[in-house]
Amino acid sequence: MKVFITGVAGFMGSHLADRIIENGDYVVGVDNLIGGDIDNVNPKVEFYNEDCDNLEKMVEHMKGCDVVFHAACTAHDGFSLFSPYYITKNTFQITMSVLSAAIQNKISKFIYCSSMSRYGEQEILPFTEDMLCKPRVPYGAAKYAAELVVQQICDLNNVYFNIIVPHNIIGPRQCANDPFRNVAAIMINRMLQGKQPVIYGDGEQKRCFSDIEDVVFCIEQLIYRSDLNREIFNIGPDEEFVTINTLARTIADALDFELNPIYVPQRPNEVKYATCSSDKARKLLGYSTKVTLEEGIRRMVEERKKKGPVEFDYHYDIEIVNDKTPKTWVDRLI
Numbered sequence: 001m002k003v004f005i006t007g008v009a010g011f012m013g014s015h016l017a018d019r020i021i022e023n024g025d026y027v028v029g030v031d032n033l034i035g036g037d038i039d040n041v042n043p044k045v046e047f048y049n050e051d052c053d054n055l056e057k058m059v060e061h062m063k064g065c066d067v068v069f070h071a072a073c074t075a076h077d078g079f080s081l082f083s084p085y086y087i088t089k090n091t092f093q094i095t096m097s098v099l100s101a102a103i104q105n106k107i108s109k110f111i112y113c114s115s116m117s118r119y120g121e122q123e124i125l126p127f128t129e130d131m132l133c134k135p136r137v138p139y140g141a142a143k144y145a146a147e148l149v150v151q152q153i154c155d156l157n158n159v160y161f162n163i164i165v166p167h168n169i170i171g172p173r174q175c176a177n178d179p180f181r182n183v184a185a186i187m188i189n190r191m192l193q194g195k196q197p198v199i200y201g202d203g204e205q206k207r208c209f210s211d212i213e214d215v216v217f218c219i220e221q222l223i224y225r226s227d228l229n230r231e232i233f234n235i236g237p238d239e240e241f242v243t244i245n246t247l248a249r250t251i252a253d254a255l256d257f258e259l260n261p262i263y264v265p266q267r268p269n270e271v272k273y274a275t276c277s278s279d280k281a282r283k284l285l286g287y288s289t290k291v292t293l294e295e296g297i298r299r300m301v302e303e304r305k306k307k308g309p310v311e312f313d314y315h316y317d318i319e320i321v322n323d324k325t326p327k328t329w330v331d332r333l334i
């Protein structure tokens, strides 16, 4: 099988590529390296340093592929309120180009990576796949809009498609130098520099954290199995919901760090409780949580200790700077 992966130098894309190659299959991967690292790319990947927005190149590189897994994105939830143009372009528009290339190439299966940001704030917890989506940030709105178009275009062209909705994912290779996203990686990076973690609001926001290994298992099912079509799956654990305060404590324990977090004002539109049900993934994909939060954090800490802490890189322009924009970003306090 020949699998086309976008965002192959990123966290999820690179782990998936490793697994597909371990399985003896072939990977063609694209990435423009805006958020990924070339060192993450398995040497056996047929790699192209390309922007997914380039439709012509997507059509060219995708030739002969059977399945497309589209992960490329600038996955910036809260930040997207302040750079809506760039983040939505790089979430929605690039999906259109990858999708169009997939149809032009008559690929048989399209798997789209959405986000739990699609749900927004809901009255009932945990979130289930059938809930009405009410995204509260442009990133979530762009993900959901892209899902709708994936459905429309794949249905019209009789292409199998499935959509995954991961929670917050953790694990080695998560980008650690981006001050705008990846809470666990940011906290680890700061604590290794002897700095206290920064927590928005009271830290009692609830999330689920999934280990990358468990996420890749689910994607593999969608790639190799032919009995799943037109499905949307929440991916990740629902056994325990974790507050940001607990996450900070777990990381501090793994690093033997004396914790005294810096609390800053809540970020606009942040969802307080974002927890997902994994019932559907358990039933249809055979999902089970194999890696606990503690173990996932331990693996990240080990990797970061080996590689060493990194400087935060403010390489995205903040389009809207006003009194609503978190000071941590404007004044580069992370």
Ligand SMILES: NC(=O)c1ccc[n+]([C@@H]2O[C@H](COP(=O)([O-])OP(=O)(O)OC[C@H]3O[C@@H](n4cnc5c(N)ncnc54)[C@H](O)[C@@H]3O)[C@@H](O)[C@H]2O)c1
Binding pocket: 006, 007, 008, 009, 010, 011, 012, 013, 030, 031, 032, 033, 034, 035, 036, 037, 050, 051, 052, 053, 070, 071, 072, 073, 074, 075, 090, 094, 113, 114, 115, 116, 165, 166, 167, 168, 169, 170, 174, 175
């Ligand atoms: N990590 C999480 O917690 C999480 C949670 C829910 C959903 N997701 C989704 O999973 C997917 C992968 O996320 P990730 O955590 O691996 O992020 P990541 O930043 O590590 O990987 C994304 C990759 O896409 C590349 N990319 C971005 N824009 C591109 C473009 N225009 N052309 C080519 N390459 C481009 C980046 O360089 C990066 O290597 C994303 O779609 C994200 O929205 C992630």
